[in-house]
Amino acid sequence: MTRLFATLLAVAIGANANAQSPLVGAWEGSMNVGQELRLVFRIQEANGKLSGTMDSPDQKVTGIPVSSITSTADSVFIDMSNIGITYAGKYDNMAIAGVFKQSGMSLPLELKKTATPTEIVKPQTPKPPFTYTSEDVTFTNADKSISYGATISMPKMIDRKYPAVLLVTGSGPQNRDEEIMGHKPFAVIADYLTNRGYVVLRVDDRGVGQTTGDRSNATTADFAKDAGAAIDYLKTRKEVDAKRIGILGHSEGGMIAPMVASERKDIDFIVLLAGPGVKITELMEDQNAAVLKSSGLDEAVVNDYIKLYRSVEQVIITANSTQEARNRMQQALGAWQKAVPKTSQDAVGITDEKAAQQMIDEFAKVYENKWYNYFMKADPQPYLQRLSCKVLALNGEKDIQVLAKPNLEGIRQALMKSKSKKWETEELPGLNHLFQACKTCTSQEYAQLDETIS
Numbered sequence: 249m250t251r252l253f254a255t256l257l258a259v260a261i262g263a264n265a266n267a268q269s270p271l272v273g274a275w276e277g278s279m280n281v282g283q284e285l286r287l288v289f290r291i292q293e294a295n296g297k298l299s300g301t302m303d304s305p306d307q308k309v310t311g312i313p314v315s316s317i318t319s320t321a322d323s324v325f326i327d328m329s330n331i332g333i334t335y336a337g338k339y340d341n342m343a344i345a346g347v348f349k350q351s352g353m354s355l356p357l358e359l360k361k362t363a364t365p366t367e368i369v370k371p372q373t374p375k376p377p378f379t380y381t382s383e384d385v386t387f388t389n390a391d392k393s394i395s396y397g398a399t400i401s402m403p404k405m406i407d408r409k410y411p412a413v414l415l416v417t418g419s420g421p422q423n424r425d426e427e428i429m430g431h432k433p434f435a436v437i438a439d440y441l442t443n444r445g446y447v448v449l450r451v452d453d454r455g456v457g458q459t460t461g462d463r464s465n466a467t468t469a470d471f472a473k474d475a476g477a478a479i480d481y482l483k484t485r486k487e488v489d490a491k492r493i494g495i496l497g498h499s500e501g502g503m504i505a506p507m508v509a510s511e512r513k514d515i516d517f518i519v520l521l522a523g524p525g526v527k528i529t530e531l532m533e534d535q536n537a538a539v540l541k542s543s544g545l546d547e548a549v550v551n552d553y554i555k556l557y558r559s560v561e562q563v564i565i566t567a568n569s570t571q572e573a574r575n576r577m578q579q580a581l582g583a584w585q586k587a588v589p590k591t592s593q594d595a596v597g598i599t600d601e602k603a604a605q606q607m608i609d610e611f612a613k614v615y616e617n618k619w620y621n622y623f624m625k626a627d628p629q630p631y632l633q634r635l636s637c638k639v640l641a642l643n644g645e646k647d648i649q650v651l652a653k654p655n656l657e658g659i660r661q662a663l664m665k666s667k668s669k670k671w672e673t674e675e676l677p678g679l680n681h682l683f684q685a686c687k688t689c690t691s692q693e694y695a696q697l698d699e700t701i702s
């Protein structure tokens with residue numbers, strides 16, 4: 249139940265505390281499942297709270313989110329029950345002796361802390377030596393409240409000025425490479441464009457890596473301000489032609505790019521990679537339906553669920569308090585249960601009253617999440633209609649997070665009303681949300697593919 253609604257509510261994925269937990273770092277071990285299977289847990293700490301991810305190098309899977317990590321003076325419990333996994337152990341200095349459990353199977357697993365965990369390097373990840381100059385930099389926003397960590401890459405010839413592009417990541421805390429499940433798409437894009445004569449700036453998100461700032465209450469509007477600060481920095485660089493600065497945004501970044509460009513006169517072009525072109529409520533309904541269908545659910549069941557989702561979605565964007573939201577969600581769920589067959593309820597995990605309450609709890613969390621609440625109310629159309637810069641909008645044909653046809657049509661309709669004199673939209677055959685050539689084209693496949701971006 250929790251896994252289903254966590255999947256349905258997801259759009260597409262800190263700062264160190266002063267007294268760091270001894271668990272922070274990478275822990276690697278192997279267990280026998282008929283063959284040796286290596287696992288790597290990467291544990292971080294922000295504001296006194298532990299979080300982490302799990303890699304399975306032998307299965308070429310990285311970045312599986314951990315639901316929660318709890319610890320005492322000498323023990324740790326890692327909860328990934330959303331995918332049927334838990335790990336509990338006792339730790340002493342550089343080792344943890346514990347038990348790994350998954351779907352009723354229990355296996356001993358000893359983890360050792362390592363500075364060099366097994367890495368899964370995708371073939372397209374750029375490797376030195378580079379034919380261009382790459383420099384790690386920091387800059388601040390106008391009021392100096394946030395310091396941004398970034399990498400700027402530039403052609404080696406410095407006797408001229410070059411067009412420049414800022415890369416803006418998708419939703420969730422992302423580093424400057426937009427790293428996800430072993431892939432580093434922004435590193436690949438930056439390498440490609442710099443080799444073709446662009447200055448490229450890619451930046452750690454607010455509260456990620458070398459960038460400061462609190463993202464716990466930040467919204468897309470705040471991230472747009474961060475992008476604006478990055479544009480201001482690009483204009484200070486002597487290598488940059490200030491009349492030819494653009495923004496390339498992926499997913500939510502593709503909504504941020506028009507937000508910034510519609511308010512400034514110094515943006516020459518934007519590139520939208522699966523950037524939203526319709527109201528987010530419409531986009532999320534399409535996304536939920538596509539994700540459920542890709543998981544194998546019958547179309548009739550999917551259609552029944554979307555009726556419930558649409559009702560709850562309206563509560564999220566119109567309720568005035570958490571209690572009001574809960575009450576209205578409860579009413580919507582009750583009406584839905586009376587209207588659809590029990591088979592549809594069971595198929596989406598609402599099997600009893602406890603499961604129904606879990607669903608209400610999950611949706612209430614969405615209502616209370618400031619970023620999500622803002623995002624659900626967003627409409628990219630007004631920003632697109634106010635553009636006057638050049639626009640290239642691309643969507644993967646097989647994208648199940650931002651469906652290509654309705655999304656590109658929304659962008660086309662908006663740009664026809666804009667002042668942009670040069671724009672183009674294109675649906676790219678066979679590509680998913682990360683612009684990989686996909687096979688099953690599910691979100692789970694992202695990690696399994698060697699290709700980072702077509």
